[in-house]
Each structure stands twice: as structure tokens, then as C-alpha cells.
Amino acid sequence: MGNPYAGLTDYLAFHRVETNYRHRTECDTDVAKLRAAHRLLKETTFTPKLPERGYCHRGMYINVSTLEIKEQPVTQTMKDIFIGGRGFGLWQLWHAVTPKTRWCDPENEIIISPGPMSGITQYPGSGKSIVVTISPQTEIPIDSNVGGYFGPLLKFSGYDFLEIQGKSEKDILIFIDGQNGTVSIEECPLEPLDSHILAELLTEMYAENEADKVNISVVSAGSAADNSLIGMLNFSWFDKRRGCIRLKQAGRGGIGTVLRNKRIKAIVIRGPVVKGDSNHPADFETIAKTGIKLHRELRELDPSQCVMRRNGTAHIVEIMDAYDLLPVMNFQYGSHPETHKIASYIWDMRCTQRTNDGCWYGCSMACAKGADGLTLRTGPYKGHVVTVDGPEYENVGGLGSNAGIFDAEAILELNFYCDTYGICTITWGTICAFVMECYQRGILNKERTDGLELNWGNWEADLELMHQMAHGEGFGRIVGLGVHKMKQFFADRGWGDPALLEDIGMENKGLEYSQYLSKESLAQQGGYAMTNKGPQHDEAWLIFMDMVNKQLPTFEDKAEALYYFPLWRTWFGLNGWCKLPWNDVSPKDNHLRHEPHKIPEHVENYLAMHGAMLGTNITVEDMLNQSARVYNFQRIFNIRMGKGLRIHDKAPYRSMGPVSNEEYTSREERYDQQIIDEMGLEPAKMTLEEKVAAHRAWRTDRYEKLTDAVYKRRGWTPNGVPTYERIKELGIDFPEVLEVVEPLLSQT
């Protein structure tokens, strides 16, 4: 075998040269001039305080219509039942909206909530915030977790959550000063929208001096949020070594669109100087020792395991390809001969090493890689030299292979523009893959796309489409609706067979799929579509367990995994943890433990730290119950908003099996064998069409059986409604909760 990388020697030689990570195009905007144009609409004061044992016992409510700013209580019930993070967000949102509330109504809220573990600096992955709102894409609550410094700085300013309601008539920003104890709402007419500039300018504007910049974090969207339903939020932090801001994203579900619909350009926080014990845990020593243990584990084992510190999550690109799981051309195929051009060694070269890339202090997993020195080739910033955050695996899969793009520099540019425009890379990837397949199949053509040739691999057209969407022009306006609404839009115009559009449009509940091929793992099909917020891998990633390890042979086994993992992973979002340090490194003796795939030692770490922070003792069972309360509450919230039933957990057939003859042929041996083993038929005597149809019947039936098993395990009716028994057992039998399920439960 020859060297598969032979053609890339020049590329590598070019980038092997150590990049100067401070070299980028300077932003020459006059900050003083921008600030002079601000008009103070409201200012109020508060007493800053640090949390005690993880809680500040208050939230901050801001109404941008009425300019009301007030404290919200954090009650014992909230702490006991909803814990924090996503739980607090959902609880506050529940009381803010009615079943009729739409995403763009003033009563819709954006709640940003770090959990009680937020801001621990000793253990990797404690900087997460969870953002909750009614999504413009799904019309039900969305929760999106995000790194960056905002969450911990909010906590250390004295608030367990920030709750924003109302709609402003003019462009405004909110500034929370946790050092001086002031909150202001300011009209800000001149600031540009795109995040890489806006966050930089606001960091400069609100920091008292250079040293203060690390205490500033900015939440912003980008120009695409004004012109699409898929706008996302960026959360910044100041990277001292690079001397620029960096961005992490609350990507899923269009929260940026809601922010801009409220006419908020940014939320800026200035927190206090962070120290190692700012959150005043009950038992600092345990947290310190547990943290150091994981730092050591990462130092010793990461280089031979996931190499997260060098490549971030992109380390799995070639692995997904090897297991036929990398999404290629709208999830048609699972691998591609050109994957080596976007494999992890490229990102190892392209991301700057010899620095620390955690998105919160003390995250020694440090997966928030930065690719420096990218000269943009298109768009409004053409010619600028920029630093790109990422690319993460999802970005490589979504912006790359799923669109047939195997060009690292193009992926970086797509990644950069997604971030600064405020577009979720996962969502964009799946949208673009869908329209490219529509183009391939003649559902779209040059006339319908306003001249864009959306062929597989055409990264220039992909970028042009993105620029159009960001600026509300051309075919870009259509793709900004997302796959769900696009299917209807195309069908209404007689573009393509509606059934085919349903099959290949990779969305469920209105949200686009994330970037893994679930066709050969039934458990993962459920892991995607039987989720609360829509198909993402935040709840369950079961492909290896199911498809490769064969650890889940029966429907009941799969249902058990779809009980345990969504609850276990929900717990991260309640507490403010990132899930990556749980399973992207594993202790040396992990194989000796019972159920090693759960990484038992790390579970014990989390239990120990939870106890050490709050001064309580909980078991794994308590943990799962904490999650189950919020998980079931969210399910009922979905029902209240008109979804959350069995019909909404249906999956597009592309996620379940081969839609087209070509897909079948690409895995013919496997599929034929399944016809013999699973269906008792003889593929030799069948036409290709018959074989495709037989698979569809078998796979669809299996999915229904899985749904039955999962609902049973979760304590839901066959229609997907949590039963009275389950609701009571969990202690979420509030009258307003029972009121939602009552009509449905009395039917059965």
C-alpha cells in the first residue's frame, strides 16, 4: 500500500511551520465612538455575592419591553426538584409561557443557567451554561449547553440564572457588572452584529484594562440570526495568549434567532476576579484531590487514547469513517475515500499546539482548539486573517463530509462564518446536505436556487449560500427556514415527491440531526428521535454498544440503555458539567470494573464532587432520579406545547435504513445477509426494489417495537405520556403538570 497522504505533502509542509497565533487582522473600529452612541435606558444596582455551596439563591430577571429588572427567588423546591442548569431554565420558562406562546412572542424567554457545580476550576469541564427558550425551529423548549466564561462569571456575580423576557423596539445590550453591582440596559445602535467583531469590541469596551479582559464574557448571535430561524448564541472568553476573544456556541434550536427577535445585540458580563474557591464548596479538599487525579489521568493517558488535547473531538473523524458512521452526502453513506484529507492529523497540524485551549479554567481536556492564521477567501471579511474556533468533529462531519466537502481550508472557512454569523454548524451541515441531495436528485436546480450550483463538494456555493442566508438574500432565505419547513416549502411548489422529501430530510421535531450515521444501530435511531429537544447526541450515543459491541441484543436491552444514558447525560446539564471529561478519557484500570462503558470511576468522581460542593451525599440512583424529574417534566412541557407524543418521536427513514437503491448497493452484502438472517427471505430471488422495500418494512417495524419497549421502561403510556404513577413517584405531580397530562391519560 502506498502512502495515503502522499498528495498532501505540500499542505503539511506549509502548515508544519509554527503559526504565529497572535497574527490576525486587527479590528480598527473606534470603541469610544460606539460607546458614545449608547443611550442608557435603565440602570439598577445589586449586591454582588459569591455562591455558597454552589448556589446564590437568586436569579436575575430582565424584561426588555418594560425595562423591569428584578431578583427571582431560588426556592428549596427548585433546588430539590430542578437542581439548576437546564432544570432551572425549564421551570422558569414553564411559568413564563402558555400553550399558545410562540417563539417570537414577547413572553418567550431566554434563560441562561449554570448549575451548582459551575465554575469549579479544579475538575475539567465545569464551565457550562444551559440555555433554554421556546425554539423557532421546534416550537417546544430547546436546551443547549455551552462553554465559555459567561456561566461561571454570572454565578460569581451572585446569580444562579439569568432570565430575559420581552421584546425591545430598538437594538440594545445588557451589561451586568458583577464587580460594581450594576445592571444596565443600553441602546447600542452602531455595533456590528457578527460575533467575532462584536465580542471583541464589547470586551474592549467594558474591561477596565487589559488584565480585566478575562473577567468579561459576551453572549451574542450574528447577522444570520436576523434572517433565519437557525441563529445560535456565541459565548465568549478572552484568550490571553492569543490576545483575542474565543467563542463557544449554544448552537441547537435557533436561540440566537430569539435573542435578535428581542432586539438584543449582546449580553455582557463583567465578573469578579476568579479564585479557586470562588464557589465556596462544602469540602474543597475533595474537589481539589479529585481534580488533580483527573489532570494526571489526562496527562498520562490522553496521548494514547483520544488525543483530545491536540485534536479536540475531531480525533474521531477517521474512526467514524472506518466504522461506516461518518455522514457522507446527506447521511447516504458512512465513509469516503477522501476522508484522510479531513482526518485528525490535519487538525493536529492546523490547530495551534503548545498552548492551553480549555473553554473554562482548569479544563485540562482542552478540546476547544484554535486554528490560527486562516486567510478568508470569500464573504464580507475576504482577505482577513482570522482565528477559527474548532473545528470540532460535528463541524468536520457536518460542514465537510456530509456536503461531500473534503477540503480542510474550506471547512475552516465555513466554520468561521458559521460562528461569526451565529449559525449552528450541525444544523447548517444537515441543511446543506439536504439541499445538495435535492440538487442531486433534481428536486432543486439552478433556477430554483437562484443560480447556485449546489453540487456535492462545491464549497464555494456552500459559502455563497451561507452569505446569502446571513444577509437575508436569495435562496439563502429559504434554507434559513431549516429542513422541516423547507420540505413543506418544496412540496407546496411541487418540487419533488413529498414522500421522498420526508425520507431524506434529516430532521425530527423540526430540529436537524447531528452528524452520525444511525442506520445500522436501532438503539441510536431511538437515541436520536426519542429525545426531548430533537435529534442530537447529547442524550445518548449508543452506536458502538449496539452496532459494534453487540451489547444490546434485545429491545429491552436497548430500552434500558435509552433509559440510563439520557438520564445520566441529563445530569450534566442540571449541574453545569461538560460530558466530555466523563468519557473521552478513561482510567487505566477501567477494564477491570463492572460495566466499564459507564466509566465507573468517573461516575464516582462526579458523586464525590457533588457531595463536596453541596455537603450532601447522593447515590447513582439519586442521580438518575434527579435527572428523571427534569426529563419527564420536559416531556410534559413538550406535550403542553403541542408535541411530545409518539407521533413526534418518528424518525425520517434515512436515519433508519437505505432510502435509495444506491444506498442499498453500497452495503449490499450486509443488507442481503440481514434479509436472510432477520427476514427469512432469499435475496437472490428478489429485485433490488423488493429488497429495499423488505428492509423498510422490517426496519420500520423494529423501530415501533423499540418505541414500545422504551416507553415502557421510561414509565410512559404507548402514546409516550408519562403515567400518573411515574409522575407521582418522581414528585413532579404539581397541579399544573397533572393538568397537561390528564386529558391524555384519561383517554387510555
Add this chain to the structure above:
Amino acid sequence: MIKVNDDPMEWRDGMTIQDILDAKKYKFPMLIVTLGEEHISKEHYSAAKVPDGAIVKVIHLLSGG
């Protein structure tokens, strides 16, 4: 014939754990490999000979973002 994660696989003389991983394209770095009851650690993949009829498990841990 041997079994790898419940799937039958052709056996040949001199076959090692590494041969199985290569043939199956099991490239993931976090694996737990057992040959019968015995755990095989990474450094022994190339040396560990697989007898005919062996039951091999290659458990992949979870990963990804």
C-alpha cells in the same frame, strides 16, 4: 472459525488480536479486548495468538462530541 463480538470470523493459523482488529478496521483507541476470559492489553495485541474456536470480545467505549 472464531467469534468476534458475536459475529463469526474465519480463523487462520498464527492469527493475533492485532490481525482481528486490522481485519475488522477496529481503529478506535479505547478498546477492552478479551480472549475467552482473559483481558488482553494494548501492548500485547500483536503477540496474543488467537486459537481456533476462540470467543473474542472487542468492547468499544464511548467517545465523541
Add this chain to the structure above:
Amino acid sequence: MKTLKIDVDKCNYGRDCGHECESACASKVFKHNDPLRAALHIRLLENGECRAIVCDQCGDCVVVCPADALKRNKKGIVLLDKKLCVGCYTCVGFCEKNVFERNPEWLEPYKCIACGICLKACPKAALEIAEVPAPSPRII
């Protein structure tokens, strides 16, 4: 760059001295009576092996510090700026020689800064502040 060096032959691994270097470091630098709190240790291990545990200013901790609180000074010695330190202990966990230490009473960790106080205390004149070439930063 400067670094503390211990001549292990002269020192004889503390077999026949009172570990004066450790006591001096603990009391004069850290104002503590317990020599365990010193930033250097001369250890005779149970298996008979001997070890001088002291920072060689390799600079790995400078690379991994998320707060940019660790820097080399003009002499090449790695110093912690306590004002910037966020107490994450990444430096402690990532120190291959286990010479970045912490104790329960202090938030900030500590290590040898080649101040030379131990030199005068050593009855065997086994310690010196040596000039060695500075290593380039590693990818860790």
C-alpha cells in the same frame, strides 16, 4: 537559565544529614515548621532507591496554565503570579516530576523557584544554582 541542582553524591541522599535544605525552605520560604511543606525533598524510597524531588524549571506548567499565571523570569526561572492563579492545579497534575505541590491550607500551589536559601543550609555544600540551557516549550 537558572535551576537548583543537587549533587547527589555529595548529598548522599540525606542519609547522614538532618535534611537542613528542606527545613530551611519550609521555615524561611513558607514560614512553616514542617519540612514536608518545602519545595524540595530528598527521599530515600522503601525500595532503597534515592531521589531528589525538585523543580528543574522545564516549563511544562507554563504551557498548560490556563490563566497565564506561570511565566519564566529573566533568569529563566518559572514563577507563579498568585494574583492571576485560579487554583485549578492543572500545573500540579501535569507535572511529570510531581514537583508542583499544594497543601490544604493554601489555595495556590507552589514549587521551587531556585531562590538559593537551601544552599546555605546544606552542611555538605551539595546544592548549587546552576546555569543550564533552557528547553523549548513542549506540546503537552
